[in-house]
Amino acid sequence: MPETAEITQVLQAIGRSEEGAAEKLLPLVYAELRRLAAARMAHEMAGQTLQPTALVHEAWLRLVKDGDRTWQNRAHFFGAAAEAMRRILIERARHKSRLKHGGGQSRLNIEDLELAETTPDDKVLLVDEALARLKVEDPELERIVVLKFFGGLSNEEIAETLELAPRTLDRQWAYARAWLFRYIGEQK
Amino acid sequence: MSTRVPREKAVFVEALEIADPEQRSQFLDQACGADSALREQVEKLLALSQSAGDFFKDCAPALEPEAADAEQILSAAESALEPEIPKTKCIGPYKLLQKLGEGGYGVVYMAEQEQPIRRRVALKIIKQGMDTKNVIARFEAERQALALMDHPNIARVLDAGATETGRPYFVMELVYGVKITDYCDQNRVSMRERLELFMQVCNAVQHAHQKGIIHRDLKPSNIMVTMHDGVPAPKVIDFGIAKATEQRLTDKTLFTSYAQLMGTPSYMSPEQMELSGLNLDTRSDIYSLGVLLYELLTGRTPFDTTDLLKLGVEELRRTVCERDPLSPSAKLQTLNNEELTKTAKGRHIEAPRLVSQLHGDLDWIALKCLEKDRTRRYATANGLAEDIERYLHEEAVLARPPSRIYRLHKLVRRNRVTFVFGAATVAALLLGSITSTWLLIKEREALRQAETARAKEAQLRREAESREKVTRAALLTSRENYQEADRLLGEIPLEKPSIEMETVLRRLGEWHVVNGRWREAGERFGALDEVNRRLNNLDVTTMDFLRLGPALIESGDLSGYERFRHDVIARFAKTDSLFASRILKSSLLLPANQEFMQDLQRQGEVVEKNVGAMDRGGHAAVAYEGGWDSLALALLEYRRGNYAKATNWCHHCLGYPLSLPHRDSTAQLILALCYWRTNQNSEALAAWNTGWQKIQDRFQRGIVQGNNAEGFWFDWIIARILSRECQELSAQAGHR
Numbered sequence: 002m003p004e005t006a007e008i009t010q011v012l013q014a015i016g017r018s019e020e021g022a023a024e025k026l027l028p029l030v031y032a033e034l035r036r037l038a039a040a041r042m043a044h045e046m047a048g049q050t051l052q053p054t055a056l057v058h059e060a061w062l063r064l065v066k067d068g069d070r071t072w073q074n075r076a077h078f079f080g081a082a083a084e085a086m087r088r089i090l091i092e093r094a095r096h097k098s099r100l101k102h103g104g105g106q107s108r109l110n111i112e113d114l115e116l117a118e119t120t121p122d123d124k125v126l127l128v129d130e131a132l133a134r135l136k137v138e139d140p141e142l143e144r145i146v147v148l149k150f151f152g153g154l155s156n157e158e159i160a161e162t163l164e165l166a167p168r169t170l171d172r173q174w175a176y177a178r179a180w181l182f183r184y185i186g187e188q189k
Numbered sequence: 190m191s192t193r194v195p196r197e198k199a200v201f202v203e204a205l206e207i208a209d210p211e212q213r214s215q216f217l218d219q220a221c222g223a224d225s226a227l228r229e230q231v232e233k234l235l236a237l238s239q240s241a242g243d244f245f246k247d248c249a250p251a252l253e254p255e256a257a258d259a260e261q262i263l264s265a266a267e268s269a270l271e272p273e274i275p276k277t278k279c280i281g282p283y284k285l286l287q288k289l290g291e292g293g294y295g296v297v298y299m300a301e302q303e304q305p306i307r308r309r310v311a312l313k314i315i316k317q318g319m320d321t322k323n324v325i326a327r328f329e330a331e332r333q334a335l336a337l338m339d340h341p342n343i344a345r346v347l348d349a350g351a352t353e354t355g356r357p358y359f360v361m362e363l364v365y366g367v368k369i370t371d372y373c374d375q376n377r378v379s380m381r382e383r384l385e386l387f388m389q390v391c392n393a394v395q396h397a398h399q400k401g402i403i404h405r406d407l408k409p410s411n412i413m414v415t416m417h418d419g420v421p422a423p424k425v426i427d428f429g430i431a432k433a434t435e436q437r438l439t440d441k442t443l444f445t446s447y448a449q450l451m452g453t454p455s456y457m458s459p460e461q462m463e464l465s466g467l468n469l470d471t472r473s474d475i476y477s478l479g480v481l482l483y484e485l486l487t488g489r490t491p492f493d494t495t496d497l498l499k500l501g502v503e504e505l506r507r508t509v510c511e512r513d514p515l516s517p518s519a520k521l522q523t524l525n526n527e528e529l530t531k532t533a534k535g536r537h538i539e540a541p542r543l544v545s546q547l548h549g550d551l552d553w554i555a556l557k558c559l560e561k562d563r564t565r566r567y568a569t570a571n572g573l574a575e576d577i578e579r580y581l582h583e584e585a586v587l588a589r590p591p592s593r594i595y596r597l598h599k600l601v602r603r604n605r606v607t608f609v610f611g612a613a614t615v616a617a618l619l620l621g622s623i624t625s626t627w628l629l630i631k632e633r634e635a636l637r638q639a640e641t642a643r644a645k646e647a648q649l650r651r652e653a654e655s656r657e658k659v660t661r662a663a664l665l666t667s668r669e670n671y672q673e674a675d676r677l678l679g680e681i682p683l684e685k686p687s688i689e690m691e692t693v694l695r696r697l698g699e700w701h702v703v704n705g706r707w708r709e710a711g712e713r714f715g716a717l718d719e720v721n722r723r724l725n726n727l728d729v730t731t732m733d734f735l736r737l738g739p740a741l742i743e744s745g746d747l748s749g750y751e752r753f754r755h756d757v758i759a760r761f762a763k764t765d766s767l768f769a770s771r772i773l774k775s776s777l778l779l780p781a782n783q784e785f786m787q788d789l790q791r792q793g794e795v796v797e798k799n800v801g802a803m804d805r806g807g808h809a810a811v812a813y814e815g816g817w818d819s820l821a822l823a824l825l826e827y828r829r830g831n832y833a834k835a836t837n838w839c840h841h842c843l844g845y846p847l848s849l850p851h852r853d854s855t856a857q858l859i860l861a862l863c864y865w866r867t868n869q870n871s872e873a874l875a876a877w878n879t880g881w882q883k884i885q886d887r888f889q890r891g892i893v894q895g896n897n898a899e900g901f902w903f904d905w906i907i908a909r910i911l912s913r914e915c916q917e918l919s920a921q922a923g924h925r
Contacts (some may be wrong), residue, residue, distance in 0.1 A: 124244070138194045150245065172202040175242075179201070179234040180240035 031174040079099045079162050080144070083152025090151060091129050094122035135177065147172060200231050203529045205238065280358060281350050283312050296729045299363060310347060313430070316360045324357040325349055328429065335429045342393035344413075344426040352757035362423045368411030370484055371419065373414075383485045384577050386414065386423050387854045391478060391574035391899060398471040398570060400662055405469060406431035407477035409484065454497050455490035456480045459510040459561050471570075472563035478573060479566070485516045488532045514559055516552035518544050550580045585638070592779055597838020660694045671700040675709075691720050691729070694778040698736060702902055703892050707744035714740050731761075731768035733777035739906040742778055750779065754795045758788045769795040770821035776825050778910050786829055793825050800841075816845045816852055823859045832863040839863070843889060850887075851900025851908060854880040858911040865918040873922070884908050 128150055136143040141163070146158045160170040200220045207213040278285050283300040289311065300312040303532070315324065328349040335346050369390070370897035374382055390412055399406060404411070404425065411427045452495040454462075460469060460477035483491050497505055514520075521544050551572075552743030554576050560566045567573040576586045618742040642780050658677050659696040665674035665911060666679035675697050714737040734757060741750040755775035761772050769792040778791070800818045823838035842856045857880035864873030895901040 086611075139198070172205070175205055175236070175238060176198050178199050178241040179238040180244045182237050182244055183234060186237070 079148060079152055079154060079158065083148045083154065086153075087129070087147055087151035090125045094125040128181060130141050131181045132186075134184060135181060138180075142173060142180070145170065145173055146177050146181065196637070197227060197230055197234070201225065201234050204231060204235060206385060212400075223917050229456060230365060235703075258503065270299075273820055280314070280352050281348075283310065283360060287740045309363050311344075311361045311363045311426075312358055313427075314352060314356055325351060327642075328357075328359070332429075334401050338394040338397055338402060338428065340393050342389050342423055343397060344424050346427075346429050359430055361426060364413050364415060364426055366415035368409045369412040369423055370409040370416050373485060374488070375537050377537055380486070380543075381581065382421075383536070384581060386421060387478075387482055387485055388574040388577050390423050390425060390481070391570040393423070394474055394478060395570035397425075397868060398426055398474070398674060401489060401663065401820065402428055403429065403469060403471055403808060404474050404477075405461070406456075407474055407481065409481065412835045426748065452575065453492045454509070455467060455492055457509065459565070460563060462506045462509045470563070472566050472568070475558055475566045475570060476563070478570060479555055482558060483514075483517055483520075483555045486555065487520050487609065488535065489520060491515070491520070510561060513561075516547075516555070517555050518547035518552050523545065537627070550586045550588065554580065555587060583676070609673070615670070616774075655743060659687060659690045659693060662697075664687050666693055666696040666700075669698060675700070691717060693722060694720060695733065695736070698740070699894055699902070702740065703894060704863040705892065707740055708746070711740040711744045711746060712739070727766055727768060731766070733776075734771055735901075735907070738775040738778055742910055743906060747779075754781070758785065762788045764790060764792075764797050768801070769793075769799070770818045773821040773825050774907065776859040777828050778907060780914075789825065795821065796821055816842050816847060816849065819845075820852055820856055820859070823856065825863055827859055827866075830866075832866050834916065836860060836863045839873075850883050851897070851904035854883040855904070855908045855911060857916075858908060858915055860913050865915070865922055868922075870922050875917070877912070877919065880908065881915075882910055884912055 009077060061070070087136075090093075126140075130144070131148055132143055135146065144163065148154045148162060154162070156170055156174065157167060160167040165173070196456060200217070203220070204213050204216055207216055217228055218229065220795065221231070227762045248791070260609050266603070276799075280300070282304055283302050285300050286309070287299045289297045289299050296312070298312045300310050302308050302310050332349075338345065344362040344364045345572050346359060348513055350359065350360075351357055356382075366372070369386065372378070373386070376385070394404065403426070406427060407425070411425060413424045413426060415424055449455050456477045457471040461473055478488055483489070492508055492512070507793040515523065521532065524532065526540075526630060528539045529543075533543040536543060538546070539788060554573070557576075558566055558648050567576070572587075576588055579586045662674040662677045665677070674693060678693060678697060694713050696718070698710045699716060701707070701710035701713060714733065717732070718737055721733055738750060740754060741753055757772060763770075766772075771798060774790050796818050800815055800822065804815060819838045820844035823835045826832075826835035826838060829835075837855045839860045843853060857876045860871045861876035861880065864876060884905060887900070888909070892902050892906075895904070
């Protein structure tokens with residue numbers, strides 16, 4: 002698999018934190034995730050689900066099988082992987098939403114949204130929209146949410162990735178999700 | 190709202206930690222004070238946080254397999270990923286993936302190549318307004334030379350072409366990295382490490398120069414630093430592109446297109462400023478390397494870029510061509526304190542030490558690169574790198590003519606401990622005379638070392654120069670500029686033979702041949718044989734015998750031919766080789782004495798065995814190889830005086846199904862010779878006539894190089910030599 006070597010190489014190349022490193026990595030990681038997801042979807046039985054967490058971790062393991070394992074690289078990788086998963090999930094949700102509503106995208110709002118009944122797809126779209134706003138307010142919070150919500154990373158992993166104390170991360174995450182939830186509720 | 194977040198977050202996270210409602214309320218009173226809006230929002234957030242926790246409980250929504258539309262969704266997602274890619278997502282065989290950068294020259298994309306190998310490449314599309322056809326033609330002219338470049342610090346240029354809209358594009362090895370100057374500044378790279386990176390750049394440039402490629406546009410943005418196993422490695426990109434996209438520097442283009450294309454004029458050498466723009470060589474790159482060194486050392490270019498661009502064209506040219514730049518250390522002293530401190534800090538050094546470190550050797554090295562007169566610059570990038578290495582080892586550098594004091598100064602630094610000890614002893618003993626004697630001895634030692642270093646440098650420079658000349662000669666011959674190549678090659682000693690040199694010598698020899706200059710051809714083929722001898726490729730060597738032998742005879746140098754064929758026998762008489770028939774043919778063009786014939790015994794047996802084996806094998810190649818082997822045997826037997834056997838071999842040769850005009854006529858001529866020797870004059874005349882006709886036809890067009898099917902020039906010259914022998918025999922027969 003030629004990409005593996007290439008991604009490892011890119012990871013090494015951007016070992017020192019470089020502006021835009023994650024963006025450079027994105028297409029490579031995306032290709033890998035896409036490949037994995039497609040392969041799984043083709044083979045799994047209907048009704049079973051693919052966890053992004055599993056996908057991202059599997060991609061990571063494949064990439065570092067005999068490569069570099071420094072956390073620095075891992076941070077870049079997870080950043081890119083979570084962003085890639087986000088795009089995969091959004092497109093999928095939009096696609097399904099279009100099928101369901103016969104075209105035009107319908108806005109969901111929290112009034113007629115019983116939380117228990119919110120489908121994962123609705124959630125994805127709502128969160129994505131709110132995130133765009135959060136990014137303006139506080140880019141670091143946005144990164145945390147992307148890693149958490151789309152990348153499926155654990156708090157410990159995110160803390161390590163972003164070089165934050167775990168306690169700080171827990172508090173940031175608590176604020177971020179409350180903020181998002183409030184924002185979603187306000188968008189009537 | 191945006192100013193609210195930091196405070197709101199701070200208050201919220203603190204409040205969340207407080208479980209007791211009353212305490213929490215107290216805390217909020219305190220924290221929000223009179224800001225009731227803030228209080229309200231924080232309370233709302235706190236109220237929502239439970240539901241928010243539930244809402245986000247299942248993070249990372251699962252992907253359900255829906256085989257039917259999975260592929261479609263994924264492709265849609267993929268295209269959402271590439272907003273910047275133009276509608277035509279493919280250019281030639283390259284699929285665009287992502288935009289990497291943009292500049293005056295055009296746009297660079299990351300692209301994927303599928304065939305012949307799957308790999309990611311950088312694709313650079315040159316902006317509109319260039320003459321695509323010429324750009325590509327110039328690239329094609331250099332493609333072969335570019336393909337020869339293989340260096341870890343050079344990004345390979347893989348391809349060039351035109352987009353559908355007619356813009357030229359280049360395909361290069363994909364390099365992830367940062368501009369060398371940015372890398373050094375961002376990482377506060379020390380002086381030594383900067384110099385070490387720079388030396389790697391020099392070595393890469395030297396490699397290209399040896400292949401005859403001049404970069405013409407060396408500047409920081411063309412030198413990327415990538416991390417390789419945690420070690421920074423520079424990569425020079427865009428080799429060959431400046432050449433291909435070259436535009437004549439005229440007043441009009443200087444600022445409109447040239448400045449944009451080339452970026453900064455700061456890195457352009459004085460000769461690049463000249464209007465002709467044609468007279469460029471490797472030393473222009475040395476100048477640009479000097480500017481790079483200058484910038485790595487001081488953080489500034491010798492002439493300020495913005496200042497330069499403000500000048501008028503003439504003024505700009507005059508500045509670069511006439512004004513002497515400040516030395517790096519002097520440049521630093523023109524900075525204000527704050528700038529100087531910042532520059533020094535970026536190099537992990539204190540400001541005064543930075544200035545004193547530059548002062549002296551590094552000043553001279555940089556200035557030597559920046560000489561207006563290119564003959565005064567370093568002759569090669571290697572020479573430059575070596576001088577820096579000498580500086581790093583505290584040895585005498587070549588950049589300044591060494592003076593006694595300078596060398597002593599160096600010596601003192603290198604042997605600081607000894608000197609301190611020596612100085613103390615000396616002071617204590619107050620033995621002035623001993624000191625001076627001792628210093629004198631040491632100084633002589635230093636002088637000797639400096640001279641050895643200089644001699645070595647001179648030799649390396651000579652070698653590099655001759656390599657460079659060979660390369661240039663190779664390029665010249667490939668463009669059929671033989672005259673210039675021949676002149677160049679005349680200056681090169683044959684110290685270090687290379688395959689390149691072999692090719693050049695052969696081409697030049699043949700050039701002399703087709704122009705009928707046999708003596709010069711003989712000289713070139715003679716030199717070629719010397720080179721072959723060292724490269725030791727038997728196939729090539731024996732093939733070239735067929736060039737050298739006939740050339741010597743045609744130039745009338747018969748004693749030279751005798752020496753040649755005795756040398757051939759001395760070298761190969763005892764070797765069994767597949768090419769024995771070439772040895773026979775090239776050494777039997779003229780009659781030979783018995784002793785000589787005996788030395789060829791072994792070769793004859795080898796060839797005979799070859800023919801036997803081939804005839805039995807019945808392989809398709811037999812008609813070709815077997816024919817030539819039979820011809821060689823015919824000649825051998827004829828020279829031995831075995832005319833019947835020789836006649837048989839001639840018939841054997843002519844009997845193969847493949848008919849080659851040159852071979853057939855040669856066989857006819859040997860037949861004719863045999864007939865004369867056996868007094869069958871009319872048969873002889875007929876055979877001679879057949880052979881002679883073909884020779885006449887061939888040389889009607891003058892001497893042409895030829896090919897396998899029509900015969901090379903030497904095949905026909907061999908026939909002509911034998912035909913002359915026929916003429917002599919016919920004259921003798923006439924007398925009888």
